Amino acid sequence: MAFAIEFFVRRLSQGLLIVLLVAFVIFTLLRIAPGDPIRIILGPMATATAMEETARELGLRDPIPVQFGRFIVQVASGDFGHSFIRGKQGGASGGSQDGAPDLSQRAPVMDLILTALPYTLILASLGLVFAFLIAIPIGLAAGLNAGRWQQKLGLYISSFFVSLPNIWVGVVLIYLLSAKSGLLPAIGYRGIAYAIIPAIVVAIEMSPVLIRAIAVSIAANVQEGYFNVGQVRGIPRSKMIYRHVVRNAAVPLLNVFSAQMIGMLLGGLFVVEYIFSFPGIGLLTINAVFQRDFPIIQAVAILASAVLVLINILVDFASTTIDRRLKF
Amino acid sequence: MKTTRRQFLAGTAAIGVAGAIGAPNLFSQAFAQASNTLVFAAAGTVTGSWDPSSHTVAPQITAEGFLFGRLTRCPMTPENPGEILPDLAVSWSQVDAHTLEYKLRAGVTFHDGQPFTARDVKATYEYASDPSRPASAWYPGRVDVEVVDDLTVRLSTKAHGYPALNFWYVSSFLPILCADDVANPEKLKQRPNGTGPFKYVSTTGDQINFQAFDGYHGGKPAIENLVWAYVPDANTRVLGLLNGQYHLTERLEPEQYVSLSKEAGIKTDRSLSSENKYLHFRCNKPPFDDVRVRLAAFHSIDRDQVLAIVGEAGQASNCHLSPVKFGFTDVEGYPEYNPEKAQALLAEAGYPNGQGLPEIEYITSVGFYPKTREYGELISAMLQEQGFPVKLTTLEPAAWEEQLYRRADGQGPGHIVDVGWLTGSPEPDLVLRPNYHSSFALINGINDAEIDASLDKQRNALTQDERLKVLQTETLPLIAAKAPSISLFSSVFLRAMSSKLDGVTFFPNGPVDLSKATLS
Numbered sequence: 001m002a003f004a005i006e007f008f009v010r011r012l013s014q015g016l017l018i019v020l021l022v023a024f025v026i027f028t029l030l031r032i033a034p035g036d037p038i039r040i041i042l043g044p045m046a047t048a049t050a051m052e053e054t055a056r057e058l059g060l061r062d063p064i065p066v067q068f069g070r071f072i073v074q075v076a077s078g079d080f081g082h083s084f085i086r087g088k089q090g091g092a093s094g095g096s097q098d099g100a101p102d103l104s105q106r107a108p109v110m111d112l113i114l115t116a117l118p119y120t121l122i123l124a125s126l127g128l129v130f131a132f133l134i135a136i137p138i139g140l141a142a143g144l145n146a147g148r149w150q151q152k153l154g155l156y157i158s159s160f161f162v163s164l165p166n167i168w169v170g171v172v173l174i175y176l177l178s179a180k181s182g183l184l185p186a187i188g189y190r191g192i193a194y195a196i197i198p199a200i201v202v203a204i205e206m207s208p209v210l211i212r213a214i215a216v217s218i219a220a221n222v223q224e225g226y227f228n229v230g231q232v233r234g235i236p237r238s239k240m241i242y243r244h245v246v247r248n249a250a251v252p253l254l255n256v257f258s259a260q261m262i263g264m265l266l267g268g269l270f271v272v273e274y275i276f277s278f279p280g281i282g283l284l285t286i287n288a289v290f291q292r293d294f295p296i297i298q299a300v301a302i303l304a305s306a307v308l309v310l311i312n313i314l315v316d317f318a319s320t321t322i323d324r325r326l327k328f
Numbered sequence: 329m330k331t332t333r334r335q336f337l338a339g340t341a342a343i344g345v346a347g348a349i350g351a352p353n354l355f356s357q358a359f360a361q362a363s364n365t366l367v368f369a370a371a372g373t374v375t376g377s378w379d380p381s382s383h384t385v386a387p388q389i390t391a392e393g394f395l396f397g398r399l400t401r402c403p404m405t406p407e408n409p410g411e412i413l414p415d416l417a418v419s420w421s422q423v424d425a426h427t428l429e430y431k432l433r434a435g436v437t438f439h440d441g442q443p444f445t446a447r448d449v450k451a452t453y454e455y456a457s458d459p460s461r462p463a464s465a466w467y468p469g470r471v472d473v474e475v476v477d478d479l480t481v482r483l484s485t486k487a488h489g490y491p492a493l494n495f496w497y498v499s500s501f502l503p504i505l506c507a508d509d510v511a512n513p514e515k516l517k518q519r520p521n522g523t524g525p526f527k528y529v530s531t532t533g534d535q536i537n538f539q540a541f542d543g544y545h546g547g548k549p550a551i552e553n554l555v556w557a558y559v560p561d562a563n564t565r566v567l568g569l570l571n572g573q574y575h576l577t578e579r580l581e582p583e584q585y586v587s588l589s590k591e592a593g594i595k596t597d598r599s600l601s602s603e604n605k606y607l608h609f610r611c612n613k614p615p616f617d618d619v620r621v622r623l624a625a626f627h628s629i630d631r632d633q634v635l636a637i638v639g640e641a642g643q644a645s646n647c648h649l650s651p652v653k654f655g656f657t658d659v660e661g662y663p664e665y666n667p668e669k670a671q672a673l674l675a676e677a678g679y680p681n682g683q684g685l686p687e688i689e690y691i692t693s694v695g696f697y698p699k700t701r702e703y704g705e706l707i708s709a710m711l712q713e714q715g716f717p718v719k720l721t722t723l724e725p726a727a728w729e730e731q732l733y734r735r736a737d738g739q740g741p742g743h744i745v746d747v748g749w750l751t752g753s754p755e756p757d758l759v760l761r762p763n764y765h766s767s768f769a770l771i772n773g774i775n776d777a778e779i780d781a782s783l784d785k786q787r788n789a790l791t792q793d794e795r796l797k798v799l800q801t802e803t804l805p806l807i808a809a810k811a812p813s814i815s816l817f818s819s820v821f822l823r824a825m826s827s828k829l830d831g832v833t834f835f836p837n838g839p840v841d842l843s844k845a846t847l848s
Contacts, residue, residue, distance in 0.1 A: 034727035043375070044729060045384045045465055045762075045770070048736035089531040092558060093376030095385035097462030098517070105376075115533075171563055179570035187559075187568040277564050279533065287560060292726050 015309035022305040037292035043095030080109040080299040085291045109299045120280030127202025135210035143218025158208035170201045170275040198276045205268045213256040217249035258315035365553040369565040369574040378520040380503045381461040393839025396503030396522030404652035404836040426486035432479040436545045439527035446475040451507035468494035501753040525843035534558040550846045580822040582639035588824045602836040603750035603819040612773035622811040624673035628714040630665040641698040642817040654754040655799035682715015689742035693728035752837040774812035
């Protein structure tokens with residue numbers, strides 16, 4: 001128990017620092033990168049004077065550290081602010097030159113994120129399920145049959161999948177499974193059926209890493225002395241695999257899952273949601289980037305980095321629970 | 329537990345068969361649309377304010393096309409760019425140099441049930457032309473409206489010192505608002521109340537819902553529900569059209585247009601727009617403050633090659649106006665590709681073979697207009713061939729838009745900027761004045777007394793014939809000769825729709841008339 005408390009206190013304080021650093025970097029980059037939200041808010045023909053006035057009213061002409069300080073204080077009170085671009089009903093808008101946007105008429109960023117989050121969670125979960133459905137049989141077969149055709153098949157499949165750009169896979173699958181055959185819907189979301197094709201794309205992107213990780217981890221354990229000793233002592237091969245090999249292989253797999261998969265999943269979801277016009281966090285964020293909707297980008301960046309940090313902490317904790325040798 | 333090849337293949341085949349059998353039963357009807365609902369996959373967003381005088385945003389002008397009526401309609405065809413058809417006005421005439429008279433249609437109602445009368449025209453015109461309104465740039469200046477009777481109005485520009493003819497075509501662009509709404513700007517912003525074929529119902533996220541208006545003066549549209557779905561990605565719009573989720577989409581890439589033209593169940597539409605594509609020179613800083621250098625660049629660019637890249641999305645024209653605008657003409661002496669002339673002009677300007685020219689930044693966008701990066705690379709190469717040390721900067725739309733216009737100090741970034749200019753009526757001054765009159769010159773910063781004088785002369789002409797003559801023989805040749813910008817080509821709008829959709833009319837500035845459309 002004392003270990004757990006010490007572990008979480010130490011890691012959460014480190015995590016908070018990382019999230020703050022990420023927030024500051026994103027905040028600064030947004031403000032120095034080309035592209036001005038005021039031009040999007042007020043439209044192409046807004047006068048230079050009107051633009052300056054609006055920028056000042058929104059606090060965008062203050063020094064970056066001042067803006068960041070104000071933002072962090074606001075976030076600490078649980079308020080991620082209001083979107084520059086999206087109205088109360090959540091729709092993107094821009095180009096109204098009637099002065100600075102009335103922020104009370106703009107969507108609160110947290111509401112937008114909470115509205116989009118369930119869609120992203122559905123897509124991510126389904127994508128992960130599909131990825132595991134693809135990767136577990138292939139990876140297990142490859143790991144248990146090192147040097148044989150199963151291993152080569154695993155290698156070929158993962159090499160093939162890794163070489164497919166997800167934009168291209170998405171377009172081809174929509175064309176084949178939706179436009180040509182009419183099997184599945186594909187654009188937007190009006191039910192779980194709409195998540196299937198995008199989830200397949202997510203799974204295709206994630207499964208190569210999983211296949212390789214499972215295959216390598218299983219193969220390494222199968223080659224360990226305990227595997228043969230156990231069988232010599234009369235434990236059936238299947239029992240050795242399920243009780244010992246899979247359990248021992250789980251630690252590196254968990255690390256792969258946290259360090260690579262979640263990052264990949266987040267990145268992949270953004271692109272996939274955009275192609276499929278899937279109304280999740282990814283679509284919200286990519287549109288926010290195009291529209292320079294700073295409050296949304298900042299909030300998503302902070303929350304995404306917080307999620308990644310938390311998952312890493314939890315995975316490290318789980319790893320030490322599975323294998324106490326990792327206690328540190 | 330050894331897995332044989334046979335077991336593995338049998339297992340995967342079983343999963344595949346189960347999926348193939350199960351999927352159609354579960355999902356085949358999942359994305360069928362409600363009957364008589366048309367989904368329009370739009371490439372742009374609206375502003376969030378439904379006051380038409382608060383913006384100059386093209387997608388919103390398209391949305392307003394469903395909702396609002398105008399006094400007149402201009403089909404803007406190249407064959408007859410000046411044609412005017414009735415809408416809320418049934419006839420119109422020029423009373424004198426400063427007065428236009430409109431007889432209004434009887435029996436028209438707004439979506440909220442209020443009757444349309446001369447009072448609404450007066451409120452709309454006087455409000456929208458007020459220089460304090462952001463979109464007043466679309467109108468020639470202030471106008472006073474006299475209500476002669478409930479169904480007759482007179483527009484008067486006398487007090488404001490310019491001819492009323494400047495409103496002749498603008499009347500096909502200005503949406504007519506309800507006088508009571510104009511009196512209450514908050515109401516005006518929050519929901520549109522027009523006399524158009526569809527009425528606003530609600531906004532849900534990036535989707536706007538419209539419904540056929542029972543009381544539309546042209547008869548209730550056959551399409552009961554209209555959904556405006558904002559879909560930013562062009563590929564997604566096309567794929568949604570192919571799988572039947574969308575019925576109509578706009579702003580296709582040329583390749584998409586070509587491939588959709590061959591698809592069963594899809595119809596395509598290709599029509600000349602009121603937009604020209606320009607390369608603006610920053611005329612108020614070196615080296616393009618020298619007309620000889622601008623012309624040398626003009627003569628360095630082979631526009632035929634540019635058009636070959638643009639493909640279906642462009643049409644050749646030798647004029648700074650689109651062929652659907654009043655005043656268009658094939659300008660005699662329009663600068664053509666001529667490397668020898670380019671070299672002679674460069675030498676005369678003191679830059680033989682381009683020696684001594686500063687680095688020239690050419691700013692363009694990607695993802696907004698078709699093929700801008702591709703022809704930007706070509707144009708850069710052609711300019712470099714003549715000695716212009718060009719650096720091409722390609723930006724995504726938000727960054728490009730920030731760089732486009734001149735700043736408070738009068739200067740704009742870079743030296744050459746790629747941009748289009750789209751307006752909603754045949755009125756030529758909406759293109760010429762903001763771009764070439766020194767009081768605006770929003771992008772190029774040209775300050776030329778001769779151009780100003782010629783622009784004022786055509787604007788102040790007292791008859792359409794006189795105005796046409798000045799435009800075609802003086803103003804447009806002068807702009808071509810002084811070359812504050814190169815008009816590369818006229819844009820062609822590429823759209824696609826379900827073959828079940830009939831009776832759609834497209835306007836050259838974007839709006840779509842669905843009042844007579846049917847979806848079988």
